[in-house]
Amino acid sequence: MKNRLIMFDFFGVISTEIAPFLFANHFDEQTAVKLKEDFFVPADLGEVTLDDVFDRLAVLLDMPRADVVEEWNSYIHINFPLVEYIKRLHAVADVALVSNAPYGLVEGIMTKHGIDGIFDKRFISCNLHLAKPDPAIYVHCINSMGKHYDEMYMIDDNPANLAPLPRLGVTPVRYVNFDSVRNVFDKLL
Numbered sequence: 001m002k003n004r005l006i007m008f009d010f011f012g013v014i015s016t017e018i019a020p021f022l023f024a025n026h027f028d029e030q031t032a033v034k035l036k037e038d039f040f041v042p043a044d045l046g047e048v049t050l051d052d053v054f055d056r057l058a059v060l061l062d063m064p065r066a067d068v069v070e071e072w073n074s075y076i077h078i079n080f081p082l083v084e085y086i087k088r089l090h091a092v093a094d095v096a097l098v099s100n101a102p103y104g105l106v107e108g109i110m111t112k113h114g115i116d117g118i119f120d121k122r123f124i125s126c127n128l129h130l131a132k133p134d135p136a137i138y139v140h141c142i143n144s145m146g147k148h149y150d151e152m153y154m155i156d157d158n159p160a161n162l163a164p165l166p167r168l169g170v171t172p173v174r175y176v177n178f179d180s181v182r183n184v185f186d187k188l189l
Contacts, residue, residue, distance in 0.1 A: 002150040004093035006185070007141060008086065008119070009132075010106050011099065012157035013175045014079055021075040022068075026061055035060075043102035046126035050102040078113045081178050085185075086118050092188045098141050098154065100125040100132050121145065132161040138168055155181055 011017050019040055023032035039056060042048045054072070058065040089095055097119040099106055103126045110116040123141045125131040130140065142152065152170040156162050162172035173184050 001092075003147055004188070005096065005142065005145060005147075005149045005152045006089055006093045007096045007098045007138070007152070007154040007170075009099055009154075009156040009158070009161065009175070010097060010101065010109075013155055014082060014097075014115075015109060016075055016077045016079075018072055018075045022057075022072055025071070040100075040102070041131070044100040044125045044131045046103060046129050048102070050105050053102060076109060078109075078115065079178065082181065083115050083118055085178070085181065088189055089185060090120075092185075093151075094120050094145055094147070094149075096120055096141055096145065097122040097124075098132065098137060099123070102126050132156070132158075133164055135164040135168060138165065138170060142168070142170075153184070 008014060019036055020032065023035055027035060039053050043050060043053050054065055054068055057063075057068045061068060086095055095118070097106070099122075101124050106122070106124055107116070110118075121141070121144065123137065123144070125137065128137060128140060130137040132138075138154065142149070152168075153173055154162065154165050154170050155173045155175050157175040159174060162174060165172040173181065175181065
């Protein structure tokens with residue numbers, strides 16, 4: 001049997017995106033893109049906490065912090081069919097999470113929704129001070145798994161995060177919907 005590694009992104013794959021919805025609800029597209037860079041790039045790299053982001057958003061939006069957090073949480077929806085499918089993939093592969101996120105965000109969502117045991121290992125950008133699409137985050141994940149893999153895959157909704165993967169010997173899989181994953185992996189099950 002081949003040694004396989006299947007890596008998954010979190011936001012836009014396992015869970016809906018959050019920040020783009022929040023920003024789109026309050027700002028024009030150009031401002032939303034800039035704010036995402038200003039707020040979430042530092043948080044994804046572990047330079048600021050999610051609490052810092054919420055505090056800054058509350059000031060920027062002129063909203064009570066609790067309302068910002070409530071709106072933020074309203075955008076979180078878990079892709080439970082994909083979660084169940086990932087559980088099945090363990091029969092044919094090691095499964096890892098590689099995600100850009102601030103401290104505690106992914107872990108908190110996974111615990112709240114009872115899905116924190118679906119990955120063999122989790123690699124969150126803030127903990128590593130590396131963020132996708134930097135190839136170093138993928139190399140770190142692969143090396144940390146402690147095996148040689150015959151086949152490696154990364155599922156992500158963002159084409160920019162997939163771009164460096166072929167040079168690393170990783171097959172990029174663009175997440176469009178659940179079928180975009182099943183079409184690649186059903187043959188392995």
